[in-house]
Structures are given as structure tokens and as C-alpha cells.
Amino acid sequence: MRRILPSCCVLLLSLLGSLAWAQPLEEFEANPLAPGPLSRRGPTLAAAETHSLALGPGGSVWAWGSNDWSELGVPSSQMSRSRPLRVGQLTGMVTVAAGRDHSLALGADGRVWGWGDNASGSLGLGWVWEQETPTLVPGITDVVALATSAWHTLLLRRDGTVWAAGQNDNGQLGLEDYFNPTFTQVPGLTGIVSIATGETHSLAVHRDGSLWSWGANFVGQLGRGWSGEPSPAPARVPGITQVVAVAAGSMHSLALRRDGTLWAWGESIGTGHAETEPSYATPHRVTAISGVVSIGASDQASFARRRDGTLWSWGLDFSGKLGDVPSPMPLTPAPVSLTIRPVEVSMGKYHTLARTKEGTLWAWGDNDSWAAGTGSEQRVTPVPLPHGQGEVTAVFDWASALALHADGSVWAWGAGAFLPGEPPGADHRPPAQVPGFADAVSVTTVRGSSLVVRSDGSVWAWGTNHEGLLGDGTTTPRLAPAPIPGLSGIVAVASARSYGSAGHVLALGGDGRVWAWGHNHAGQLGDGTTTPRRTPAPIPGLAGIVAVATGSAQRSQSFALDGNGRVWAWGGNAQGQLGDGTNTDRLIPVLVTGLTQVVALATSASHALALRADGTVWSWGESFAGVLGVDTPASRNSPAPVPGLTDVVAVATGDLHALALRDDGTVWSWGNNIRGELGRPGVVSSSTPTAIPGLTGVVSISAGRAVSHASLAQGGTRAWGGNDGSLLGDGWLIRDRKPRRVLMPQP
Structure with missing residues (x-):
């Protein structure tokens, strides 16, 4: 059930705090700055104010939402995106971060890439107002972690030093200048292992478990007592030790200790404290939750993930980003009712992203700027995104199929498929992995x-x-x-x-x-x-x-x-x-x-489909067997909408049939069904899009000549339709009118 508070209660807070990522407790014993492949670990998701980032296969970066300042990695003259769009040629990235209108990605080589709004210098690119495409941040290497807010950014290097760029009106950079457009080392900080940025304050964890803070302190967000004045010099936060992770909202701060307890201070609304104090100037334990393994904060809201896999959230929320919680605006941590079990979460100003162990992406909250990528205005329950780590996407030819697994591996099957080193004509009825590709x-x-x-x-x-x-x-x-x-x-x-x-x-x-x-x-x-x-x-x-x-x-x-x-x-x-x-x-x-705001295409022998940003589907070309979604045999040489289809996030088409994936995970089919390609037994052909019975939780779809394919959110794939050459990948040579499991290993 959707819960929305009265709009008159909305506080006009426009600046976004940042998410701090924490590793599972069993990994905290290791020094995160230790040499080796695990030295650069961080979030693979970033939910900002009106856009989102996610890492994909091969360290690729995907973006969606608003593009007013080129934050999606393409010029701002290009439209915003309602579904994930790959960001240029970026590969080998290991973590991402997103501010209000800018984006950052860290490569496995320790170099940082930035794009989007740089008016405050938060990208560290010097006197560049807007960066339209990803570019290397000059002058700094060997970076292991990123943290960014609306107007400033921190970078953590392997040697334990912290570097800052952006606006410094409240001393949040730890530097003297009011504005710093290039990354400069923060004096007095060494041995740092974790960082976080709030609206106008910054936090850092030392390898000895101590916590350091600097910047604005109007409501005690530095945790060093009341002062009312900014503190540009980093100083130790008294009264808390054994800290392993930190997070910062607009004007509140969170710290996770090694024992799994959560501590909070600053503006009361996001701290999780039951008391009615307007703010807390020193760290206080959040008594309503324990066994915490990761934390995050955004604006005046916070979340925590417990060791048992449950997600808890609290704070101010008019957008549904807290999820399906027992009360509309819980002051203390409340369990989020979920049908998924996330292992990573990122909370933005209006929406929340999550990734499951299987690698699928989910989102909930306000989608007004398409930042949630859910295809709907507002959700308090998770909706699968059309891009995820657990997907399998197949391409079909006459008697063979080639599939891309989200882990970067490649698979082939069918009577016409052959693996490298084999002669043409080799028969692979169950899918076989193509060697040499990861x-x-x-x-x-x-x-x-x-x-x-x-x-x-x-x-x-x-x-x-x-x-x-x-x-x-x-x-x-x-x-x-x-x-x-x-x-x-x-x-x-x-x-x-x-x-x-x-x-x-x-x-x-x-x-x-x-x-x-x-x-x-x-x-x-x-x-x-x-x-x-x-x-x-x-x-x-x-x-x-x-x-x-x-x-x-x-x-x-x-x-x-x-x-x-x-x-x-x-x-x-x-x-x-x-x-x-x-x-x-x-x-x-x-x-x-006559076509505008198109976000995806699906084409076949003599017709085409286009998915628009508003979730509608348009078709044109030859109209045989109802494949255009209209009950007329007349072809048309210009696009027109397919009646009855809304909230669509992906489309696919075979020779004479078509598929649409809706934001609720259902698949709708229409057109020819002679070989069962619609997945609807008893139907010869249909010009009316209809949901395929029994098929839910789908995150991606593909289609061949008379075959259909779907990847499921919880892992696994399904295929149905004509099975010439065993194109279904189920090991048989018979056609199937109901979805059958494709014999690929689970993600």
C-alpha cells in the first residue's frame, strides 16, 4: 500500500547528503587499504537527487534519470532517461558516487572519472562549468574510495590521505579557500580508511577506529559538542571508538561500531533516536537496532542493514524512499517489508536502489525524474529495473542462439551453434559456455x-x-x-x-x-x-x-x-x-x-517497435497476424501507439510476434502463436497484448524468429515457442507453448 504524507508537510531541503558503504562485519578485520584486488571496494549503486548510477558487467557504468547537467555522461542537450543507459566507454570501474547533478566513477587502476555539473568544482576538473562526457580527473591517482554530496567531494588514497574539491563555505573541505576546483590534500589527516560527506560537513574513520569530523556544526552534526560555528580543521570526535563505517545526511551523522551497534548525532529527525530533542551534539547509541552491518543516510532519512539480512529505515519521507514501513514517518528504525533480500542499498533524495545477491537491481520511491527507473511515479515496494547483474540476454538467428550472461560470460546453443575450435554444424542442445570470455x-x-x-x-x-x-x-x-x-x-x-x-x-x-x-x-x-x-x-x-x-x-x-x-x-x-x-x-x-522521447527499439523482418519514455509502445510496418498490436491487416509506414500497453520498460520482437515487459515484472505478448511463441496455449494469433500466465518477476526479454526468452529477477531463465534446432535451450527438439527453464547455470 502506498503511503504519502500531506504535501504541506514537505520541508524545502534541496541539498543531498551522501551514502557511506560498509562491508559485512566479517570483513572489517582486514585493512581496507591493504594492497591487492580488495583494496578498492565501495558501492556499486549510487542514488542521487534526480539521477542514478549502477555498475554493470565488466565494470561498465549505467545511468538513468535527469540529464540537465550531463550527469548521465551524455551532453545535457540530450534527453533524460527512464531506463539505464550505458555511460560511454567506461570499463573496469569498481565503485560509483553521485552528487546532486554530477557523477564519479573509480577504476580498478586507482584513477577517477567525472562528469556532469562542475559549477562548484566538485568534480575536481578545474574551471570547467559542465563536463558532458566522462573524463579523467587530473592530478590524483591511487584512489581507493569516493564520497560526494551536492557541492563537494572527498577522495581517499591508498596511503590513507584524504583529498578534497568543491565548495568550502563551511569548511567542509578542511581547507582554507572558499572554493577549490582541484583536488587538494586535507592537512592533518593520515591513516584514514573510510570517508563520508554530508551537505556541508565531512567525516573520516582512522584505521585505529577513531572518528574525525570537520565543516558545518549548526546542529551538532560534527559530534564535538555545540559550537554553532564551522570547524574547517579535522578533529577527533570524542566518546566513540572502534568505528568501522560512517554515513552523513544533510545535517546528521551515523557511525557503525565493530560490535554492530549504531550511533547517531546532529539534527534529530534522521538520527533514529526516540527522544524529541531537536538535535544531538555528541554521538548517542540508537537503541532500537543492533546487529548492523551497513548504513546509509540521505537528507533527513537513514537506513541500516542487519546481519540477518533485514533492511530498516527511518526519518523524513514524502516520496516512499523509506519503503513499506509500518508508519509513514518513523523516527526510530523500522523494518522495511520486502520480498527481496538486498545485499547493497543506496538511498537518494527521493528514491532508493537495491541490489540482491543474484545481482538484480530494484528501486522504490518517487520516480518523477525517472531516477528510480521503475517506469511509475511512486512506489513503496521494490520494482525490478531492466538492467541487472543477474540477467541473461539472448540473440537468436535461424538455428542458433548466443547469450550474454551478466557475469560477462558467453553461452551458445542450437543446432547451428558451434564453439571456437569446433567445425560448423556442431549441435549444442543445452547451452554450452563459449571459452575465453569473462x-x-x-x-x-x-x-x-x-x-x-x-x-x-x-x-x-x-x-x-x-x-x-x-x-x-x-x-x-x-x-x-x-x-x-x-x-x-x-x-x-x-x-x-x-x-x-x-x-x-x-x-x-x-x-x-x-x-x-x-x-x-x-x-x-x-x-x-x-x-x-x-x-x-x-x-x-x-x-x-x-x-x-x-x-x-x-x-x-x-x-x-x-x-x-x-x-x-x-x-x-x-x-x-x-x-x-x-x-x-x-x-x-x-x-x-512522429517519434520522440524513445528509449528502446525492437525490430524484425518487416516491422518495428519503439518504447517511449512514458512507458508506451509504438509500432509500424507490416501488420501480419496482429504483430503491430492492432486488429487490421493493413500495414502502416509511420508509427502509431499499441493500444492497452502502459508502464512498459522493455520490448522485444520476433518475425511475427512481439513481447513487452511491464514494470511489475509481467510479460505481455501479441501477434502470431502458431509455434507457441506467445506463451499462451490455445491462441492461434492475437492482436491484443495480453499477460503471459504464470510468468512473473521478469527483468529482461529477448525474441527470435518464433521463440521467446525471459530472464528472472531471482535467477534463471525461461524460453518458449518454436524449438527448431533446440533454440529453447531446454535440451529438447519440440515446440513449447509454456515457458520452460533454459539449462544454463544459475547466476
Whole structure:
């Protein structure tokens, strides 16, 4: 049940405190600054005021929500995003942090990347007002932790020193200057192992368990007694020892001790104390909770995760970010009613993010700026996000499938699939892991050729090499994966379903350019000719692209989605599948008419689907078997909405059927069902989107010619439809009208 307090009670507090991440207690004995791969550990989620960040496979970074200041890693001229968008070419990142309108990511190499608003200097990039794309923060290396608030940032280096940048009006940087646009060492601090930032104050934990604070102290948030005046010099907080983690809200502070007790001080509303004191100037134990393993705070609210896996929250909340708690605004810690068990939580100004052990992402709270990514306005119960660590995304060709597991591994199955080193025609009915890949970020397969994008931006290919699909300038088959020459900085690939015909490939670069190669009889390569090409070349005139898609090899069309939410199309157009209002083939990209604020595409042989930011789905092209979602056989060459579909977060389409994933985890299907691809027994075909019975908790969907595929939030995958070549991956060669488990290992 949704609980919303009267709007007249809203306090106009606009600045965001930061989340401090704590390791499980059993890990606290180890020095977090010790050399080795575990020395850089921190949050993989960051919920800010109106945007969110999450780490993905291979250390990739994903962002969604408002983009007013380029905080999503693309120019602010591009629209905000209601679903996760990959941030450029970033890979190998180990932790993220988000301020009010800026973003930061820390790489495994100890370097820091920043983007977004830098008006206060919080990115440490010098006199740069706004940074549109991720850029390396100069002058500092060997960083192990990040902490940022609305206007200032702290970095912790491996040597135990703390460095600060941003606004310093209350001494929160620990420096003398009012404004510091580059990172400068905070004097007097060494041996530090953990940091946190509030609105205008800062906290640090020493390796001996002592706590240090500096900055504003108007309500006692420094924990050093009443002063009313800022304290720019770091000083020890008396009365508390054995601290292992800290967190800071706008004007309150939390500390977690080694014994699992929680201590709090500052403005009363977020401290969790039952007393009615307006504030606390020294640390007091929060008696309502024990056995705590991690903590966080934001504005005037806080949360704690206990050793038993339960999540507790308290404080001021008009957005639902506290979750489903027993009372609307608990002053003391209250258990959050959850159907999931999070292992990581990040609370923003209006929403909360969580990640489960299986790796799936969930969100609740206010989604007014799309920062929650839930596709709905407000939720007090978790909604799965369409991007998560536990997902399996499959790409289907005629008789083979290639799948990307969220851990970066690659799997293949079907009668036409073969692993590196095997001859073409090897039969893998249950999925088999493709050796040599642990950092994949995108995959595709077409006519016996397979392509994998790795986290370093290289594209590796092997297989039959029909029409030069391997991109190496030849048509010679290759049994071992090798990088495609001349391609770098790639983030995604897409290829046309071949069905025995020659295909083509599109590759999207992190710089927004698109590369193409393969067959070109209808102009699907977008270079103004119909000449095939065996090596990749950039498509002229396309820039700022964030996603690509292709139709079938026979109809030979290509699509691209730009950062402004517009769709571009080129190639074959006999059924109006390009959506430009004509049935004329196009040799160069043209705009699809009447579509704005598009966030995702799904395309097939002769039709296409577009998902808009408002959760509606639009369709165009050939209307056979009701695949456009309307009860008419007439094709249409311009987009129109699919009736009855709302709150959609993802779309997929086969040759003659379509799927939509709603924000409640249900999957809706329509179109042809001759081979059971709709997952609805007893239906021949249907033009009306209808929920698939018994299928819930879905976080991602895929579709092939007559096969459908879903990845579940709690782990595992399901497939249904035509099973020629065992495309369902269930080990059988029969069609199935009900979802069956795909025989892949659980995430």
C-alpha cells in the first residue's frame, strides 16, 4: 500500500547528503587499504537527487534519470532517461558516487572519472562549468574510495590521505579557500580508511577506529559538542571508538561500531533516536537496532542493514524512499517489508536502489525524474529495473542462439551453434559456455558467425564468415575468436537475422558513431550505395547514437536511436518498416516520423517497435497476424501507439510476434502463436497484448524468429515457442507453448 504524507508537510531541503558503504562485519578485520584486488571496494549503486548510477558487467557504468547537467555522461542537450543507459566507454570501474547533478566513477587502476555539473568544482576538473562526457580527473591517482554530496567531494588514497574539491563555505573541505576546483590534500589527516560527506560537513574513520569530523556544526552534526560555528580543521570526535563505517545526511551523522551497534548525532529527525530533542551534539547509541552491518543516510532519512539480512529505515519521507514501513514517518528504525533480500542499498533524495545477491537491481520511491527507473511515479515496494547483474540476454538467428550472461560470460546453443575450435554444424542442445570470455558486454550471431564485444571495446569474431561478416576483409571461415581489425571503443553490436540469406552487422562506438559491414543490396549499410563491404566503416552523418538495431537479412533494414530520443532508419522499406511515411528504400539514414522521447527499439523482418519514455509502445510496418498490436491487416509506414500497453520498460520482437515487459515484472505478448511463441496455449494469433500466465518477476526479454526468452529477477531463465534446432535451450527438439527453464547455470 502506498503511503504519502500531506504535501504541506514537505520541508524545502534541496541539498543531498551522501551514502557511506560498509562491508559485512566479517570483513572489517582486514585493512581496507591493504594492497591487492580488495583494496578498492565501495558501492556499486549510487542514488542521487534526480539521477542514478549502477555498475554493470565488466565494470561498465549505467545511468538513468535527469540529464540537465550531463550527469548521465551524455551532453545535457540530450534527453533524460527512464531506463539505464550505458555511460560511454567506461570499463573496469569498481565503485560509483553521485552528487546532486554530477557523477564519479573509480577504476580498478586507482584513477577517477567525472562528469556532469562542475559549477562548484566538485568534480575536481578545474574551471570547467559542465563536463558532458566522462573524463579523467587530473592530478590524483591511487584512489581507493569516493564520497560526494551536492557541492563537494572527498577522495581517499591508498596511503590513507584524504583529498578534497568543491565548495568550502563551511569548511567542509578542511581547507582554507572558499572554493577549490582541484583536488587538494586535507592537512592533518593520515591513516584514514573510510570517508563520508554530508551537505556541508565531512567525516573520516582512522584505521585505529577513531572518528574525525570537520565543516558545518549548526546542529551538532560534527559530534564535538555545540559550537554553532564551522570547524574547517579535522578533529577527533570524542566518546566513540572502534568505528568501522560512517554515513552523513544533510545535517546528521551515523557511525557503525565493530560490535554492530549504531550511533547517531546532529539534527534529530534522521538520527533514529526516540527522544524529541531537536538535535544531538555528541554521538548517542540508537537503541532500537543492533546487529548492523551497513548504513546509509540521505537528507533527513537513514537506513541500516542487519546481519540477518533485514533492511530498516527511518526519518523524513514524502516520496516512499523509506519503503513499506509500518508508519509513514518513523523516527526510530523500522523494518522495511520486502520480498527481496538486498545485499547493497543506496538511498537518494527521493528514491532508493537495491541490489540482491543474484545481482538484480530494484528501486522504490518517487520516480518523477525517472531516477528510480521503475517506469511509475511512486512506489513503496521494490520494482525490478531492466538492467541487472543477474540477467541473461539472448540473440537468436535461424538455428542458433548466443547469450550474454551478466557475469560477462558467453553461452551458445542450437543446432547451428558451434564453439571456437569446433567445425560448423556442431549441435549444442543445452547451452554450452563459449571459452575465453569473462568480460563480454554485447553479443550477436548471424548465419554461423558470432561476434562478442569485450569490456575494453574490442570486438572478437569467429565462424563461417559468409559475406565477410567477421569483418576481417575476407570470407575465410575462422574457428578461433580474433579481434576485428580497426574496431575499438565499441559498446554494442547488432546483426540481421539471416534465415539463410546474407546478413549485415552494426557496431556502436562509445563516441556515438556507428560502423557497418556485410551485405548491402538494399542500402542497409547506410553509406549511400548498395555495395557490400567486408570491413567495418563508419556511417556518414550519424552521430550521438546510443543504441542500434537491425531487421532481417531479406528485408535488410537498420535502425539507430540517438541521445535526443529520435529514431533513424535506412535500408529496405517495402512494407513501410522504416517508418518515414513512405515505402521507398533508403540508402542513407532518415528520421522515423512522429517519434520522440524513445528509449528502446525492437525490430524484425518487416516491422518495428519503439518504447517511449512514458512507458508506451509504438509500432509500424507490416501488420501480419496482429504483430503491430492492432486488429487490421493493413500495414502502416509511420508509427502509431499499441493500444492497452502502459508502464512498459522493455520490448522485444520476433518475425511475427512481439513481447513487452511491464514494470511489475509481467510479460505481455501479441501477434502470431502458431509455434507457441506467445506463451499462451490455445491462441492461434492475437492482436491484443495480453499477460503471459504464470510468468512473473521478469527483468529482461529477448525474441527470435518464433521463440521467446525471459530472464528472472531471482535467477534463471525461461524460453518458449518454436524449438527448431533446440533454440529453447531446454535440451529438447519440440515446440513449447509454456515457458520452460533454459539449462544454463544459475547466476
